[in-house]
Amino acid sequence: xxxxxxxxxxxxxxxxxxxxxxxxxxxxxxxxxxxxxxxxxxxxxxxxxxxxxxxxxxxxxxxxxxxxxxxxxxxxxxxxxxxxxxxxxxxxxxxxxxxxxxxxxxxxxxxxxxxxxxxxxxxxxxxxxxxxxxxxxxxxxxxxxxxxxxxxxxxxxxxxxxxxxxxxxxxxxxxxxxxxxxxxxxxxxxxxxxxxxxxxxxxxxxxxxxxxxxxxxxxxxxxxxxxxxxxxxxxxxxxxxxxxxxxxxxxxxxxxxxxxxxxxxxxxxxxxxxx
Amino acid sequence: xxxxxxxxxxxxxxxxxxxxxxxxxxxxxxxxxxxxxxxxxxxxxxxxxxxxxxxxxxxxxxxxxxxxxxxxxxxxxxxxxxxxxxxxxxxxxxxxxxxxxxxxxxxxxxxxxxxxxxxxxxxxxxxxxxxxxxxxxxxxxxxxxxxxxxxxxxxxxxxxxxxxxxxxxxxxxxxxxxxxxxxxxxxxxxxxxxxxxxxxxxxxxxxxxxxxxxxxxxxxxxxxxxxxxxxxxxxxxxxxxxxxxxxxxxxxxxxxxxxxxxxxxxxxxxxxxxxxxxxxxxxxxxxxxxxxxxxxxxxxxxxxxxxxxxxxxxxxxxxxxxxxx
Numbered sequence: 001x002x003x004x005x006x007x008x009x010x011x012x013x014x015x016x017x018x019x020x021x022x023x024x025x026x027x028x029x030x031x032x033x034x035x036x037x038x039x040x041x042x043x044x045x046x047x048x049x050x051x052x053x054x055x056x057x058x059x060x061x062x063x064x065x066x067x068x069x070x071x072x073x074x075x076x077x078x079x080x081x082x083x084x085x086x087x088x089x090x091x092x093x094x095x096x097x098x099x100x101x102x103x104x105x106x107x108x109x110x111x112x113x114x115x116x117x118x119x120x121x122x123x124x125x126x127x128x129x130x131x132x133x134x135x136x137x138x139x140x141x142x143x144x145x146x147x148x149x150x151x152x153x154x155x156x157x158x159x160x161x162x163x164x165x166x167x168x169x170x171x172x173x174x175x176x177x178x179x180x181x182x183x184x185x186x187x188x189x190x191x192x193x194x195x196x197x198x199x200x201x202x203x204x205x206x207x208x209x210x211x212x213x214x215x216x217x218x219x220x221x222x223x224x225x226x227x228x229x230x231x232x233x234x235x236x237x238x239x240x241x242x243x244x245x246x247x248x249x250x251x252x253x254x255x256x257x258x259x260x261x262x263x264x265x266x267x268x269x270x271x272x273x274x275x
Numbered sequence: 276x277x278x279x280x281x282x283x284x285x286x287x288x289x290x291x292x293x294x295x296x297x298x299x300x301x302x303x304x305x306x307x308x309x310x311x312x313x314x315x316x317x318x319x320x321x322x323x324x325x326x327x328x329x330x331x332x333x334x335x336x337x338x339x340x341x342x343x344x345x346x347x348x349x350x351x352x353x354x355x356x357x358x359x360x361x362x363x364x365x366x367x368x369x370x371x372x373x374x375x376x377x378x379x380x381x382x383x384x385x386x387x388x389x390x391x392x393x394x395x396x397x398x399x400x401x402x403x404x405x406x407x408x409x410x411x412x413x414x415x416x417x418x419x420x421x422x423x424x425x426x427x428x429x430x431x432x433x434x435x436x437x438x439x440x441x442x443x444x445x446x447x448x449x450x451x452x453x454x455x456x457x458x459x460x461x462x463x464x465x466x467x468x469x470x471x472x473x474x475x476x477x478x479x480x481x482x483x484x485x486x487x488x489x490x491x492x493x494x495x496x497x498x499x500x501x502x503x504x505x506x507x508x509x510x511x512x513x514x515x516x517x518x519x520x521x522x523x524x525x526x527x528x529x530x531x532x533x534x535x536x537x538x539x540x541x542x543x544x545x546x547x548x549x550x551x552x553x554x555x556x557x558x559x560x561x562x563x564x565x566x567x568x569x570x571x572x573x574x575x576x577x578x579x580x581x582x583x584x585x586x587x588x589x590x591x592x593x594x595x596x597x598x599x600x
Binding site for chain 2: 013014017018019022036070101102103126129130132133134135136137141142145150151153154171176177178179180181182183184186189194195196218236237238239240241242243244245246249250252253254255256257260261262263264265266267268269271272274275
């Protein structure tokens, strides 16, 4: 069982996020592994662990590889992934990648998955449900389209069937927009998991220590054999025209309830014509 | 500008949701409006579409290897995406609009991928600038506004609810339904079951409501006061992620749950963690009720009551009922 997790290095949502020259500011001190990718890593680790426990693979077999598209600052995200227990971390970095849109991102990640697949077959690609900076949630779908693999999106529950290797089936349950669906597809496949799919583990001390010095593999577009025109600003199908901070809200009106708090609330809504 | 064709996804076609009426209103500002459906629209739906200026409803007849795709499978993103792409090729449309939902985002991505079209997710505004579609987005938990132009011939855009006030067309038209064939690529994904949750609450849907009342940990599992205030206001009810994961309420507001941008958002017993704020900070007016005067939600609200929600909410509900009567 060889699983690739596509992860993203994003500005920490607990920090002041913003734009400069129409690009997202990515301050080294304030970037982190996209929190929702921890659910993807957890799902991948559990699938490999279950394979080992069932005896389908040996205790040292199976691999979880995290790939991210980022500048060198993005190593922070890979180190975090190492702490959680992933085996390999690959960073795709290239100046030509700046300004990539959804399609460029998916094309680059797909090329990385193909390259990993040349080393040994990839059984599954796992992603989180969204990146907390862009919140588009479309890259998993586009990644599946680029790779020509079945896509099982937004899983709350993941079950891997015990059939023959040639016909192993992944079944998911998802609850989106008030609809509950069960979907299944054969491996290899692309899977995205929600934040309700699992509780990501806490890093152990040994893994934290080992993560500091673990090797990060850096690949360029040339390494991937990818035409720079498909990614970055050159390949983008949208152009950001402006990014402006919203005006701060006015000082709030705060009432401490001494028995009339509810009336004050109702009064606020009514006098502002909000009811 | 007027010769532009704008396709609006109507799925399901058994009702016209407020979010679709908003899309039709936005679409009329960009060009001629046509709808794409995956099933036959009802008579009531057609009348409503006509009132909003829809001249043609393109009803997809999807098939895979010559076998018609029927039933629940028609709503799968792969089928919806293929239908939208085929509809664009059929009508030579320039813009495709969908409401922002997880399923629609998936369909939008597949359609844009098939068409080589530019894709904008969760736009809050759309306008024409020198023949290009320019989309406005509110990002980073409502703290920044961005605008981007689509540089390809075709634009596929999902639009968030409450981005426009739904307005019927000046003159109603009589829509014509026309079927069109859609070849859906073979897929290895099998739909085992699909269940649409029946909403019997009588409340507006959370993602489309003008007023939202949400409850968090502070409810300690009792959503009675939250529901009481919501019903006095005709509002939708939501939860924080924590409260939803506790099993206290189904749907939650947050950047991984439902993103809301209502006229009024009232958060009760919700501290305002970044996750939650990412799902509601674009609301026009924010009201908070919390017993903790240090709750972070107070930093982003317009009005707040420091107090017990079990006291404050029912009292507010009673006052509103009294003054509305």
